[in-house]
Structures are given as C-alpha cells and as structure tokens.
Amino acid sequence: MSSEENFKKGAAEAIVGFLNANVAKSGLSNIDKELKKDFVLAKKRSKDQKRRASKKKVRCLTRAEKKELGFYAIPRKGVQYKEVLPLNKIWLQYISEVLELDNSIPDPTSKAWENFTQTLYRADFHGSFLKVTRSKCPSLVDKSGICIMDTRNTFKIVSENNITSTIPKRDCVFQMDLNKCKITLFGKLLCVRPAERSTKKIKGHIHPDL
Amino acid sequence: MKKIQGNDSFQRINYLYQISKEIADKNPVLSAYYGNLFINVAKKNVAKIHPDIKRQICKKCRCILIHKVTANMSIKKKNKSKMVEYLCNTCGSKKNFPAKKDKDYRTWLEKPESVVEVVS
Numbered sequence A: 001m002s003s004e005e006n007f008k009k010g011a012a013e014a015i016v017g018f019l020n021a022n023v024a025k026s027g028l029s030n031i032d033k034e035l036k037k038d039f040v041l042a043k044k045r046s047k048d049q050k051r052r053a054s055k056k057k058v059r060c061l062t063r064a065e066k067k068e069l070g071f072y073a074i075p076r077k078g079v080q081y082k083e084v085l086p087l088n089k090i091w092l093q094y095i096s097e098v099l100e101l102d103n104s105i106p107d108p109t110s111k112a113w114e115n116f117t118q119t120l121y122r123a124d125f126h127g128s129f130l131k132v133t134r135s136k137c138p139s140l141v142d143k144s145g146i147c148i149m150d151t152r153n154t155f156k157i158v159s160e161n162n163i164t165s166t167i168p169k170r171d172c173v174f175q176m177d178l179n180k181c182k183i184t185l186f187g188k189l190l191c192v193r194p195a196e197r198s199t200k201k202i203k204g205h206i207h208p209d210l
Numbered sequence B: 001m002k003k004i005q006g007n008d009s010f011q012r013i014n015y016l017y018q019i020s021k022e023i024a025d026k027n028p029v030l031s032a033y034y035g036n037l038f039i040n041v042a043k044k045n046v047a048k049i050h051p052d053i054k055r056q057i058c059k060k061c062r063c064i065l066i067h068k069v070t071a072n073m074s075i076k077k078k079n080k081s082k083m084v085e086y087l088c089n090t091c092g093s094k095k096n097f098p099a100k101k102d103k104d105y106r107t108w109l110e111k112p113e114s115v116v117e118v119v120s
C-alpha cells in the first residue's frame, strides 16, 4: 500500500515537473489551477448510480436469499401426507369443473376430444393423485402420491408414508386418478414449465414411444 | 355456458390461490411457491389478478398473508394518518395500506358500476 502511494506521489511530481519545464511562460501560473480542477458532474453521477442500485434491491428476493429461506430444498420427510390431503380434495373439484366431468367424456374420434385434451393439458396438476405405471427405471414403478411441485422435468410427490420423492417426467407414464375415471399421461409430453404450459398448444395426436 | 377467452387460466389462478391459502399454515414455502406460480401464469396469459387477491400476497416472497399465521398485522400512525401494516413472517418485508376514516379506497374493479355482465 505505502509503496503504491509513494509511486503515485512520485508520478504526480514528475508530471508537475514535466509541465513546468515544457509549458510556455504565459501558462506557467495556470498549471496549479488546472491540476486542482475537480469534475463536478463526475461526482454527482456516481452518487446517482448508487441510489438507483439501492432502489432496485427492494423489489423481490434474489436467488441466494430464496435458497437461504429454503425455497428450493424440500426435505425428504418435511411434508406430511395429511397436510396435502385437502389439496387433493380441492383439486378434484377444480378438475371436474374444468373438464366438465358432469357431462359424458367425449369419444376419442370425435371433434370434442381435441378440446378435451387441450383443456387437460392446460390444467394444473398440483394436488393430483399420480401413480407411475411404466418407467424406464424399474424402482420408480408403482410409486404413488399427491403431486406438490411441478417443474419442467420433474414431479415432486408425497406418498402415503410421508416421504417426498422426485420423479423425472420424461421416462415415465403416469396414471391420474379422478373419481369416475382414470387418465393416462405420458410424461414426455409434459416437459414444459408449468406457467408456460397454459399458453402453449399441443398437436392433436402424438404417437407415444416408450 | 358462454365461452370466455382465457377462462381456463382464470380457473387455474383461482385454484392455485385456494391451495396456496390452504397450505399456508403448514408449509409457507409451498404457499410461496404456489403464489409465485399463479403470478407467473397471469403474466404469461396477460391477465390481471383481482386486487382482493393481490392484497393478500406478500410482494417479496409471494406467500399468502394471514394474520397470526404467516404475518402480523398492526396499525401504525404515520404523519397523522393511520396505516395498516402487515409484517411477513417468512421474509420479513412490510406491506402498508392507508386507512383514513373518511376516504373510499376501493379501486374501480371493486365498485358495483364496473360490473358489465355476470356469466355463470
């Protein structure tokens, strides 16, 4: 530190000496004035920038802060099955309202079928009771539980023995349990972020390959 | 029933709001996750959230604010005017609402003359 300061002082002296030696005689008296000029605008601008930065900070949580509060890691035994049962009840009401299950389910060959799948695709899956029927990973087969989190590539489900597990969507086939009927979902087609899914369109018929 | 544009997203927002409120006392983290999700759904669909719902979520962590469960409500005086203040227990941010006696704080959406048609 001290050596650096010394170096700066030396440099400043060298500049003053150089100017004294080379500037024309009429300008000699102005050298000191010119050197001590401070730039008014420069200082002001830096203050402004600081204020702007502090204003922006209040808006929302940063990723690090969220992590500190435990937003991303849900512990393996942190959620009780009893706690999420009411979600399932509300979800059954919601899904029967969205899909209009009171009417009969349309025939797969009719035109209404396309509408039906579209609304199902746009519906929400939080709180649904999911069961893995087929999977590339044999240890995941026959796992069942209530879905509490839906990310781009995974479902987080709470099973009846209070264990939270993460299941990748891509290589699994799920079965959804409604009161009247059962719906088979191919996880491969659901690999979209939950918020974006509500605006996207799917093709009418896609051949499953698993 | 008449078809309304964007009806399924409104139903979805409504549902997410309900489960966010349901789980708030047991797991505020999940409540914040659902709150965050329905705001994102509304953003994606360019739909507006009703001010009644909007007042109930924390603006920082998007958790539902319920008095004595996930937040603490208190009344404070500031420059001779009273304020209702919510303090979020999850992230610690404050939300203020002005509360003067002789003033009408309803927004346009909450006034009866804003309703054009009721579809059921």
Ligand SMILES: [Zn+2]
Pocket (backbone or CB within 6 Å): B058, B059, B060, B061, B062, B063, B088, B089, B090, B091, B092, B093
């Ligand atoms: Zn908060």
